[in-house]
Amino acid sequence: MIIAPSILNADNLNLEANIKEAVEAGISRFHIDIMDGHFVPNLSFGPQLIKDFKREFPMTEAEIHLMSNNPDDLVPAFVDAGADSIELHYESMNESQLNYWLDYLASNGVSANLAINPDTQVEVIEKFLTKIKQVLIMSVHPGFGGQSFITKTTERIQKTRDIVDDMPIEVDGGINDRTIKMARDAGADVFVVGSYLYEDGSIAKQVHKLEKAIN
Ligand code: DX5
Ligand code: ZN
Numbered sequence: 161m162i163i164a165p166s167i168l169n170a171d172n173l174n175l176e177a178n179i180k181e182a183v184e185a186g187i188s189r190f191h192i193d194i195m196d197g198h199f200v201p202n203l204s205f206g207p208q209l210i211k212d213f214k215r216e217f218p219m220t221e222a223e224i225h226l227m228s229n230n231p232d233d234l235v236p237a238f239v240d241a242g243a244d245s246i247e248l249h250y251e252s253m254n255e256s257q258l259n260y261w262l263d264y265l266a267s268n269g270v271s272a273n274l275a276i277n278p279d280t281q282v283e284v285i286e287k288f289l290t291k292i293k294q295v296l297i298m299s300v301h302p303g304f305g306g307q308s309f310i311t312k313t314t315e316r317i318q319k320t321r322d323i324v325d326d327m328p329i330e331v332d333g334g335i336n337d338r339t340i341k342m343a344r345d346a347g348a349d350v351f352v353v354g355s356y357l358y359e360d361g362s363i364a365k366q367v368h369k370l371e372k373a374i375n
Contacts, residue, residue, distance in 0.1 A: 161344070161349060161374055161375075162189055162349065162350045163351050163370055163371070164187075164191040164330070164352050164353070165182050165187055165190055165191065165354070165367075166190075166192070166193055166225075166352050166353065167179065167193075167354075169354045169355045169358055170358060171358075176216065178363060179213070179216075179220075181362075181364055182364075183217060183220055184364065185363060185364035185367040185368065187220070187367065188219075188220060189220065189221035189222075189223055189244075189350075190213070190220060190222055191225055192205060192209065192210065192213070192224055193225045193227065194206075194224055194226050194228060194234070194238070195227045195228070195302075196227065196228035196229065196230060198228065198229050198230070199249065199251075200227045200303035201303055202303045206237075207234075207241035208241070210222050210224065210238060210241035210242055211241045214242035221245070222242065222244050223243075223245045223246075223247065223273075224243045224246045224247065225247045225296070225332065226238065226246055226247060226249070226252075227249060227252070227302050227303070229252050231248065231253055231261050236264075239268050239270050244270065244271060245270060245271035245293070245294070246271075246273065247273040247274065247275040247294070247296045247330075248262065248272070248273070249276070249277065249302075250274060250277075250280055250284055251277050251280060255287070259288075262274070262288060262291040266291065271293045271294065273293060273294040273295070273296060274288050274294075274295055274296065275295075275296035275298065275332075276298065277298050278299070278310050278313065282297070282316050285320065285324065289323075289324065289327075292327070294328045294329075294330055294350065295329050296332055297316055297320055297330070297331050297348070298313075298332055299331050299334055299335070299339075299343070300332070300333030300334050302332075302333075305355045306354070307333055307334055308334045309343075310333070310334070311342075313343070314342050314346040317329055317331060317343060317347050317348050318346050320347070321346075321347035328350050329347060329349055331343040331350070331351055331352065332352035335352060335354075335356060336353075336356045337370055340370050340374055351374075353366075353370060356370075
């Protein structure tokens with residue numbers, strides 16, 4: 161089980177302190193949301209953040225959730241910046257582009273992951289199974305932190321588990337100490353947590369509450 165914090169809703173003026181607190185609480189992977197204002201109606205971070213992150217936290221994994229229709233410019237830029245894994249959205253490009261960029265990631269030593277939106281049939285994953293290392297099932301419509309977990313996601317996770325066998329399944333959106341159990345029981349292994357971490361002033365405390373909920 162992996163808890164992967166999303167820094168989207170963190171105080172941007174205190175990112176380093178927030179990341180450090182989570183790392184000290186035992187976090188080994190961050191989920192970094194990249195939004196381009198086209199694929200989703202919001203903007204977030206660029207490659208420079210990943211460079212700085214990997215310089216300061218070289219032992220911590222940077223998982224890039226790429227919400228963009230512009231893989232040609234952004235995939236190489238995030239690979240060069242030091243991404244450990246990149247999750248490409250099925251809905252963000254056509255299938256031949258997707259095949260091309262999944263292969264590109266693998267040949268550059270970056271873990272290639274596939275993300276799907278709440279309204280996309282989970283069966284689309286089947287076509288890419290040999291090329292990917294992890295599946296990301298969105299439990300909210302991407303674009304913003306702080307949304308509620310879509311309940312039918314649990315069925316989608318169960319269906320995905322039948323398709324992917326023992327590949328890690330990540331769930332992203334609306335995770336708190338209640339929904340994390342629902343997602344775990346459905347078969348998810350990796351939990352992205354955004355706004356819940358910043359709810360009561362102590363990131364470490366929130367991480368421990370989540371760990372307690374699933375252990
Ligand atoms: C939504 C992002 C999520 C989000 C999670 O588009 O992909 O990673 O930041 O935030 P919460 O946990 O607040 O839903
Ligand atoms: Zn995300």
